[in-house]
Amino acid sequence: MPPMHHTAFYVREQLLNEYCFTREGFEAPYSTLYLYHPPTSEVERKPYKEASWGVLEKRDNPLLQRRHFRSSKNHPQGNFINGRTPLAFNDDLTYGLCHPGEVTPDFFANNDADELFFVAAGEVEIQSLFGKLPLVPGDYLIVPRSCPYRFKFSNPPKLIYVEAKQSLSIPMEFINDHGQLKMEAPYSERSFTCPEWDAELMEGDAPVAIVRKRQGTFTHTSYAQNYFKMTGWDGYVYPYAINLKNIQPKTGRVHLPPVSHLTFAGGGFAVMSFLPRVLDFDENAIPCPFYHSSVDCDELLFYYSGDFTSRKTIERGSISYHPSGIPHGPHPGAYQKSIGLKHTNEQAVMVDTFAPLFLTRQSEALEDLDYPTSWQENPS
Template sequence: MPNYRQMGQTPTKRHTKLSVDASKSFLGEGMAYEHVVTTAGFNRAYSILYHLRPPTRNSRVEFVRNLDIQAAEKLPLRQHHIQSQNLPRSGDPILGRVPMMFNDDLICWRVRPESSQNELYRNGAADEVIFIQQGSGVIETSQGILPYRRGDYVVLPRTTTYRFLPDEIGREDHLVLECMSPVRIPSRYQNEDGQMLLGCPYYERDFHGPVDLATINKEVQTTVLIKDHDRLTRVTMPHHPFDVIGWDGFVYPYTFNAWDFEPLTGTIHLPPPFQQTFECRGFVICTFAPRYLDHHPDAIKVPYAHSNVEADEVLFYVEGQFGSRRGVEQCSMTLHPGGIPHGPHPGTIQASMDATRTDEMAVMFDTERKLFLTQDAMQLDDPKYPLSWLEG
């Protein structure tokens, strides 16, 4: 989590009464209702929210359906190019998500919504990292209004209730990583006092939390669609859940823009750990931002061919010309699985020698466990990609 934040009203001491106007309070009790959101049991980051009504009030709970993610079958071990730029627009920012690949630690989705999100949504079992490939607007959350823009990683901790309010729904295009473990700042980027190190690729000011609480104080039947693992549940509350008048702590939705990542350059090629942005159990998320290239007089400025024997590597191409790869476009996704080598395309090594800068922007996630492609992803797969390293 980035750092401590506080919004709205909180009592001087935690777990003590926060008084509110008795005439407007729930049951005339004249107090707000504390709600502690914890991670790792009670042992790591947490936040304390103060609601106008108990957050436990439900008037109806109903099973909706199980999501059925179908893995592609009988695939050989090979490189893949998933042309997700060809994904048709469908659904809303939540139910329009199409699964691309998954393992026990994450599910990767792509969504190009065509309709607005009319129902509040909450992921009860996973943190979500939503990369905004295209789009802008605000996300209404229980902890306030979170503005977002192109290039943002929007990090929504599990249990955050939210709704997308884009400026223009037809422009939205997201890469969604559903992360089974909490999404964290790598501990090697922080000093012993918990502050981001001077030498790390971002700073606390690059992380943006909610800007306005926009508290809704209303007895109104409100539904929330909740996802936990493959199950969808609909809960109806007799009041609006955005009734928080204050909160503080380390768990909250925030954004970090990929163009705020400070890339490093050496005299020779620096490997992906230098691009790491987030840390999760079983995988890392990295940002390949526009940067100066290696400056040894004989430096080869595209990555060397390598066998990533203990990782599956996925690149999502955001913008720019990709020096090492031919045939990829914006929103292309490549999966280079462990066990077979991959590397620069023919001609790109020599072509890189005189380059001094790259304008490429890409998001990468590297997983420890094998990734399974979905049948939906295979609809977008370029079958010729594994043979694309042949000369010519």
């Protein structure tokens, strides 16, 4: 790395190319990379027609009701670029499943959105412009907008993905005025894993291809030389990961609302993590969630592991969808049975949106049609 930005930097008499990867023009976080080849040296651009999730089709006039989707019914398909199954979307995000069945040598850069992945099953290694990062079940991964990356794996993994069309970050209320995570935040700087140097990717000189998504259209871009060959980088923009086990849950005297389990903040949505924890300690506390009607939020809840005592018919990999304005909470019987419980071991990931979601046509094949009737209380 040169000692100063924007100065000539030679390696074995070759002038390297300074590449600034910026956010919000030049006013927000950025990273600076030193590349052997200009990042503008593509030799071919052509349509990438294998992916069809760039433009989404919504269901026709679905009934307003609580819904349940079984992600286990979504079989591995395609690669991590073309094998995605979107379930719901609005102007702020797209939410879906990524169950790739095969590895592709192509990289992917989403110019439309930051991306959040949650690893539900399997082990994955991400290779990106900023290095490699191993992922295991229970990991969240954030990939910044426009960052080229690809997934490598031996066995097909199962991931949830969210496209954040505005922004996605650590909530500002977790950060003090000096940029450090506060002590009351649910994690610290040491909770995260960051990219490592990837000699295989960054020191070779083989041709590469990057599929770029912009305004829902996919373009396959080829480079005759290694786009990723570099001497190093520094900065504040790069992919990073955190595992559920490194997030500290909160508990209280009585049941805390979902916002107490906030993990990430996006433009128009929030991400919460429900984790094993000691339950409420008041002697009259009801640990089960109280009935509520979130009149300004749509809720998608992915059940990752544990005993889901508040829900019937729910299994690992289930996704419940509760649209705004429809009361929901524990299933009949669960409210009373929760009294006296001292611990919970369930793990779940929730996305709350502040604008209504549209369901996709692809979601129909995964839906449990009996779920709405499971809320009916049996007459005594």
